[in-house]
Amino acid sequence: MRFEFLKLMKNRWFLGVFVFLVGLNAAAFSSALCDSSKGYRMAEIRGEYAPAEQLTKDLSVIDREMRSILFENEGDLGRWLEYQRLEELKTEALVRINEARNYPAYLEGQLNDNRIKQKIGLFGDENSFNVRAMKRSYKVYEALVGIAPAVGFYGGAERFFSWRFTDILTACLPLLVSLLLVVTERRMNAPLITHPTMLGQETLFFRKLGVILTVSLGGFVLLYGTNWVLSSVLVGNDSLNVPVQSVYGFINIPYPFTVTQYLCVFLAQKLAWVLTIAVVLYSLSYVLRLLPYLLSAAAVSALSFYAETSGNLWIRSLNPIGLGNVHRWYNACEYLNFFGIPLRQLPLLWVVMGAYVLAGLTAGLFGMRKRSLSPDQKTRTLPHRKAGHSLFLYEGKKLYLLSKGAVLTLVLIGLQAAGHFTYQPYYSTTEFVYKEYSDVLEGPKNDAKKAFLEDDRKHFDEVREELAKYAQYGDGEAVSLLIQPLVNELARTEGYEKALRQYERLSDTQEYVYQTGYEALFDRKGIRRDLLNLIKAAGILLIVFAGYFTAESETGMSIYHRLSVHASADRKQKLLHTVLFVLAIGALSFLPDYYTVHKAYGLPSLFSSAGNLLFQTFPEGISIFGVLFLVNCFRLFVLSGIVLGVFFLARKRKKAVPVMIAGISVFILPLLLVYAFL
């Protein structure tokens, strides 16, 4: 194992990426711990801890003060905001204290609930899965009677246990080491020389696995250790030798652990998960080539992300990434339906992890033999084609075929098509009516539109009056039938009012524009979609250009390129292909979203002033199309920056795999972090 470690230790980039991951984790977690977007930091809640009665009194005093500022000292906004902040802080503290104090009542409620459900027979007979599962969970919760959570502040633990970005970074380590010790070595044909040695097969396989597990363990200790220290220092905890149910939000934990014990259990299971992922990633690296390896790792991560939100407990329990969500598994007492037999989920997770390890090792050993036994000697005869003399075509072949640009473009098209067909627009009555009014109000303000709105306002008033007349007849069935059309008509008022408010807000220079489509592009969900598209585009550009920019140095062709009289022409062709590919990927990544939103809601008045959109402040002098154009220019600028970064990394590293590793760390992980927090 010493020499396998030596390979890593001698790789400055590996060390650099390792340090970067540790730094990124510390920076991300610290910023989450010190987050003050609510107006205060979590650590400040601790200072507000006091007896619940005292806090209740304080809150009513604050409420009085705020009211007096609002109604008597109008204008003293500063003081009012300070009181508001204090009110929120004290409320947070009170909620936490009450949760701990009310635990016995909460537990009793749960048990009663369970008993009632069992008795009413709504969930099946005595032998049904549901009733048996309820009986078992009853026993589990019954064992908790007598536990008295302590009233204290455990914000550090609370954040530590629910923080998951570190999981991604920890999983990156075995991926990184597998890329270096397995994929890179295979690309340089090292198995050809190691495989025939006495210990060059299974023994070497397990030695490398040992290194990967050790690095994963080291990374785990360092990353989670940093998190624990940061959460303890920046947020803090009271004594940890209290029931874990004392921690805010941990009330559902069906185990009689102390916080310290829960920490040990949590770390043990998290470590088991990290090592399982390490074994699986390592084994996969023996089975798959570089590109399928990276793509399948990305695909499994993406699928796992969706599987975690699945309502099916089996899917959630088998989800390899979801297995790392330890806090979730401990925060409930759930049973899986195994042919009618209730299986406790938690022990099953260990079985699932064991199965992943076994399956991974079997596949890995099989892949090790198969791949090592088949050095790149296979020849494939391509159909005869006339050899051309065009640098443009050869550079295109390098980019689209050798560096897999074509395949990945197809993958992107598939992803975008899937995104388009799974997009779910939100149509409510309000939206429907708002759209109807918008069709009429579209364009500049005028008297006719004003009169139209006024007429409809009168109409709605009349409907209300008529409806009021029916009130004297009670709410019998006949009356309900009679008033239904009126109620339906009144349901349109929200859509009307939305259109009316927008119309009234327009200045004389502004025009009415139906805004829902544009809102869908620029709201939080829209920005998240944008970011996801950016991540997809960046990932593809990284993979393709890591190969394309290192094609010459990796193959040794660079010497011929330097000597070629057409070196400069070749560089121009490379640049041209790069620009075209970035444009194509940029267009495929971002433009389908416009089409999707346009199809769902429509994007009318595209060439009218952006100032007509009232949900955000856009400059007046530019059209909506101009804004969208500039936004896309910015996106292309970002993508170009990433490609430029890959270019410089490729010049420095000269090999595709290290460039990919560095690129993932520098470009993809920070984007994922932003995506996770947005």
Added chain:
Amino acid sequence: MRLEIRDVSKSYGREQALNHVSLDLTEGIYGLLGPNGAGKSTLMNILVQNLEASSGEVLFNGKNIRTLGKEYRKRIGYLPQTQIYYPDFTGLEFLYYMASLKGMDKKKAETVIREYLIELGLWDDRNKKLKHYSGGMRQRLLLIQAVMDDPEILILDEPTAGMDPWQRIAVRNLIGKIGLDKIVIISTHVVQDVEQIAGRILFLSKGKILRDGTPEELEAGFEGKIRFFLVKKENISKLEPFGIITGIVRKNGLAEVRIILQRPFPYRGTPSAATIEDLYLWDFGKEPL
């Protein structure tokens, strides 16, 4: 010690790389000759278990090498055709790494590595990173890894590639010494290397054994086919249809042409002794380059 190759075939899709090859090898040096794509590297990779034969089997002392596994692998040393190395390892680290993979104990490895590094002139460069080694230095280092655990079967694919004449001789002598009591299989395009040290030479063409014998046996069957002719420069091309020209030297204002005659020629010329290279050219000379 006996290595038997029994009816071994290997195909890659429709392409037949080895076609029912059978050989019986005991201690000695075997030269494997053939043009590119003849199946030499495929055969070697099957012998070192880097490849699995499509059919047939390889037996070591009567036992299938697949079932022998580690027991077989600890007896082989292999130098592949391509230079494989870890660029950030020093020469010494690389050798210790390979020694650990071969299961050598550290003390023995230390002594052997030192001896070989000195013998092949790499001792002074032992702490340099491999990425700073020249091609010839790397080739010698790779040869050391192949021989350092005193393997009973040594398989060398182009062992002298990239070496200068002195280094080639040093390597040749080293292989010659090892071949006294081991099975050594060398594949090379430098026919002279094989001619000097191989006890038995195998010609491989399109996956089949074309010739098999000692250099003397092979050369004996070739007598009378090599001739020298003194001709004017403008007449050299007239000789070409009659055979393969293997040398042209200026002599007394004329050209002395050495030719392997493949067709009857009206003039006798001066006879010359045949070499393995002549046989090679005879068998493969007309194949496209």
